[in-house]
Amino acid sequence: MGNLVWHEYARYVSLTATVYTIWAAFFGIYYRKFFWDFVHGIVRAPGGLQPAASDGIFVSIIVKAPVVQLLNMVLGFGLLALDYPLPFLKNSAIHRSFPIRIVLLLLQAFFAILYYQGTNGAIYSIIAALCYTRAQLNGEVMPEAKDNKGRGGRA
Amino acid sequence: MGENWFQREFLQPRRLAFNVIFYGLHLFFFAYGWHSQETNKKLSALNALTWSVWTSRGAGLVLAFDGGLILVPMLRNIIRVVRPKLTWLFPADENIWFHRQVAYSMAFWAMVHTTAHYVNFFNVERTQVRPEIALDIHYTQAGGITGHFMLLIMVLMYTTAHHKIRNQCFEAFWYTHHLAFFFMIGLYAHATGCFVRDSALPAYTAVFPFYTTDHCLGYESWRFTIWPGIIYFGERIWREIRARRATRLSKVLVHPSGAMELRIIKPSFKYVAGQWLFIQVPDISGLQWHPFTITSAPEDPYVSVHIRQVGDWTYALGERVGAGPQVVASMTKAALKGNEKDENIYGTRGDFVEIDAAGRALPNVRIDGPYGAPAEDVFNVEVAVLIGAGIGVTPFASILKHIWYRQKKGTLGSLKRVEFFWVCRDAPSFGWFQTLLQEVEAAQADPNFLRINIYLTQKISEDMLWNIAVNDAGAEYDPLTLLRTRTMFGRPDWKAIYSRMSQAIQSGQYLPGTNAQLKSKVGTYFCGPGVLAKAIKEACQEANCASVDFTFAKEHF
Numbered sequence: 001m002g003n004l005v006w007h008e009y010a011r012y013v014s015l016t017a018t019v020y021t022i023w024a025a026f027f028g029i030y031y032r033k034f035f036w037d038f039v040h041g042i043v044r045a046p047g048g049l050q051p052a053a054s055d056g057i058f059v060s061i062i063v064k065a066p067v068v069q070l071l072n073m074v075l076g077f078g079l080l081a082l083d084y085p086l087p088f089l090k091n092s093a094i095h096r097s098f099p100i101r102i103v104l105l106l107l108q109a110f111f112a113i114l115y116y117q118g119t120n121g122a123i124y125s126i127i128a129a130l131c132y133t134r135a136q137l138n139g140e141v142m143p144e145a146k147d148n149k150g151r152g153g154r155a
Numbered sequence: 156m157g158e159n160w161f162q163r164e165f166l167q168p169r170r171l172a173f174n175v176i177f178y179g180l181h182l183f184f185f186a187y188g189w190h191s192q193e194t195n196k197k198l199s200a201l202n203a204l205t206w207s208v209w210t211s212r213g214a215g216l217v218l219a220f221d222g223g224l225i226l227v228p229m230l231r232n233i234i235r236v237v238r239p240k241l242t243w244l245f246p247a248d249e250n251i252w253f254h255r256q257v258a259y260s261m262a263f264w265a266m267v268h269t270t271a272h273y274v275n276f277f278n279v280e281r282t283q284v285r286p287e288i289a290l291d292i293h294y295t296q297a298g299g300i301t302g303h304f305m306l307l308i309m310v311l312m313y314t315t316a317h318h319k320i321r322n323q324c325f326e327a328f329w330y331t332h333h334l335a336f337f338f339m340i341g342l343y344a345h346a347t348g349c350f351v352r353d354s355a356l357p358a359y360t361a362v363f364p365f366y367t368t369d370h371c372l373g374y375e376s377w378r379f380t381i382w383p384g385i386i387y388f389g390e391r392i393w394r395e396i397r398a399r400r401a402t403r404l405s406k407v408l409v410h411p412s413g414a415m416e417l418r419i420i421k422p423s424f425k426y427v428a429g430q431w432l433f434i435q436v437p438d439i440s441g442l443q444w445h446p447f448t449i450t451s452a453p454e455d456p457y458v459s460v461h462i463r464q465v466g467d468w469t470y471a472l473g474e475r476v477g478a479g480p481q482v483v484a485s486m487t488k489a490a491l492k493g494n495e496k497d498e499n500i501y502g503t504r505g506d507f508v509e510i511d512a513a514g515r516a517l518p519n520v521r522i523d524g525p526y527g528a529p530a531e532d533v534f535n536v537e538v539a540v541l542i543g544a545g546i547g548v549t550p551f552a553s554i555l556k557h558i559w560y561r562q563k564k565g566t567l568g569s570l571k572r573v574e575f576f577w578v579c580r581d582a583p584s585f586g587w588f589q590t591l592l593q594e595v596e597a598a599q600a601d602p603n604f605l606r607i608n609i610y611l612t613q614k615i616s617e618d619m620l621w622n623i624a625v626n627d628a629g630a631e632y633d634p635l636t637l638l639r640t641r642t643m644f645g646r647p648d649w650k651a652i653y654s655r656m657s658q659a660i661q662s663g664q665y666l667p668g669t670n671a672q673l674k675s676k677v678g679t680y681f682c683g684p685g686v687l688a689k690a691i692k693e694a695c696q697e698a699n700c701a702s703v704d705f706t707f708a709k710e711h712f
Contacts, residue, residue: 003323003324003466003467004320004323004324004327005323008319008320008323009314009315009320009327012313012314012317012320013310013314016310016313016314017310023266023270024273027270027273027274031273031274031277033277033289038288038290043283043288044283045283045286046281046282046283047281047283048280048281048282048283048288048289049280049288049289116273116277116289117273120303120306120307123307124307124310127310
């Protein structure tokens, strides 16, 4: 596929996925729902799906207190800082490491898949992680940013 | 970059009008969608969901509007026909820009719409106004499934369309963007099974469009938005048919600078100077179409394009026609050394080499086009300033040739003078264009009609400097370009150039026979990188005065 530099492409997917996930987590705080509650759950009218008793742990960290959503948001902002990147992270060893991103993205996907709003964010995060994996397997490295290299000045 | 966001978006009348109309319409549709939902008595059950359903409906109507609009700027053939009549109204050459604006706003409203629906379905499940759970609506009903698929397609399309990715790997962009087909299908089918209904269960039917309007009270927007889709699809089929008409690659010429010239014969292909086409070589890829500027004049018996070997596809093309990188590299080296200067009468530097079709037959080619470019309008102005930067000089090959042909016939229209600027980084890339410039320059009877200005922006070495200093003195031809015109070094000072031109026109020296009462039109046609375009545009605007009207047009690649 041409000269596609996978980690540069992965960055855009990762940023999209992360912003989506942060937004989803934000709404997940207000409208709390365990995504997998349909498994063994019962529907009550009104009241909606009641998760099975065996899902108690998820109910307490997603519905009773939005722990997963908050964790996901913090993680999302961390990823955003890493991928955008924030000035102090630029050119650091963490910024140049793909495995860290792959792990963080998969972790983000894992958190996001737990609550109602996070599904798409999780899917996009996995896609981004796959793209970074491909970059890693292809042996791509992130070149050190050169100083004073913007998008071009005035002619 | 000189001007801030506010100045750019609000202080230019045209941009301001666009912003007010475009975003005004969006806000209007949002407000109307919101209002029509909130006040609909039939949907009172749904209205129990309050703000989230009003928001999703408003944003839904906006998205329908965007979905209808997104394909309009891509109707290339229709735009080509319509453009000359509508240049006063909108810059039709900015179609890709418009396509992007629609896409951006689509992304924003998709966010609003999706967020609102997540809240809707959550509350539908909680209150059980319908006997279904949120995930049923998300993943088992047409609206939910198509919506999630469209979002995924958008992620893929938007990320691969980033200018960096497009430059790196055009194929990734090109193939991924064809997901648009499924996106549009999803868009038109999104209301099937309708969330907006007065019945508890989805109102499907067995016949098209698979739902009943007795219960479905949506906008039925697909009835309108599908038309641009159908027209676009028809246009793609028409392009395919047109591309299949008899086409023959008659010659491949390799110029010492590394550019390949393909001469193609296609009798059914009609075009005007400055237009461009898509080319496909089935031997390399049966699916990819690559855009190139036409470098022949309409009067020529063939259609030619100049192709530099820079990417995958162009390398493959070079290999296929037997002008691979090695061949070109050795020629370029020879050109750099300057050993091509065999002293014949014209002092022509390294002529092109024709690739003979002895070994393998030349490949089949297919061309699609032509498509418009602003430089068609050169004959409507008195002074045409043609500025090409680097490879952006290609459209001017066609235009200069065309001007030359018209000059011979004496049908120049209102065109009195032509100023041609070429800003170029390195000397070897002058090669292929030079033969043409020589011809045109030599044919000039009136020394003032065409003025060629060449600027070399490369940092030159000391050796080269001495070479030029010694060889240039008193020679009839410029040592670098072998034109009568001298090459200038460094970047051109556009403001000075334009203000001098403006003064000269006002004092009547520049255009003999015109007086200051008549407004002279000076049209600038530019092809090259964006930063340079901006600088020239500013210079143009600054030079505008009562008696001289400077206009600016830019070509996109």
